[in-house]
Amino acid sequence: MxxxxxxxxxxxxxxxxxxxxxxxxxxxxxxxxxxxxxxxSVEKLSEYECGFPAFEDSRAQFDVRFYLVAILFIIFDLEAAFLFPWAVSVFDLGWTAWISMMIFIGELALGLVYAWKKGALDWE
Known part of the structure; x- marks a missing residue:
């Protein structure tokens, strides 16, 4: 039971x-x-973020570049979140930690170069 x-x-x-x-x-x-x-009231229900009524429907689709920039920001923000604790303890962890972090940063740099070459960072 x-x-x-x-x-x-x-x-x-x-x-x-x-x-x-x-x-x-x-x-x-x-x-x-x-x-x-x-x-x-009319004042309480009016737009307050930008100061004027919206031109289009609020459910309009955004250009995909906004999402690409947001994803790239998140990736490099996470890199910083991993980099600071590593930098504090790198001398205690040894060469293995240093080499693995250099590989990680190299992969991120390769991704940034790829996104740059594909035009993900170009703004019109």
């Missing part, structure tokens, strides 16, 4: 997480409705 009482702490944790996450989502909405701060 399986003892299901071992799962009780997990179920309690999930229950508390569900209650707290629901409270954090729905409680502010309920408080704003009850206190009267929710009063939509």
């Amino acid at each position: 399986v003892d299901l009482s071992q799962y009780l702490p997990i179920l309690m944790f999930l229950g508390v997480a569900l209650v707290l996450s629901s409270a954090f989502v729905f409680l502010p909405m309920a408080v704003s409705r009850l206190t009267g701060t929710y009063k939509p």
Whole structure:
């Protein structure tokens, strides 16, 4: 026979997480409705990010170059995230760590050259 009482702490944790996450989502909405701060007006519903109404539909497709630049940014951002901890401990890790990081940076540089040659970084 399986003892299901071992799962009780997990179920309690999930229950508390569900209650707290629901409270954090729905409680502010309920408080704003009850206190009267929710009063939509033309000014509150207007565009605020750029200061003027959008020219096109907000669901319009972007050019693929935006996504390519975003992907390249993420790749080199992750490189920096790997490079800083490595730089702190490179002397303790030895030559193997140094060589492996140089291979990693070389692969990234090769990818950057490839993207550059393909025109992914060209902007019109």
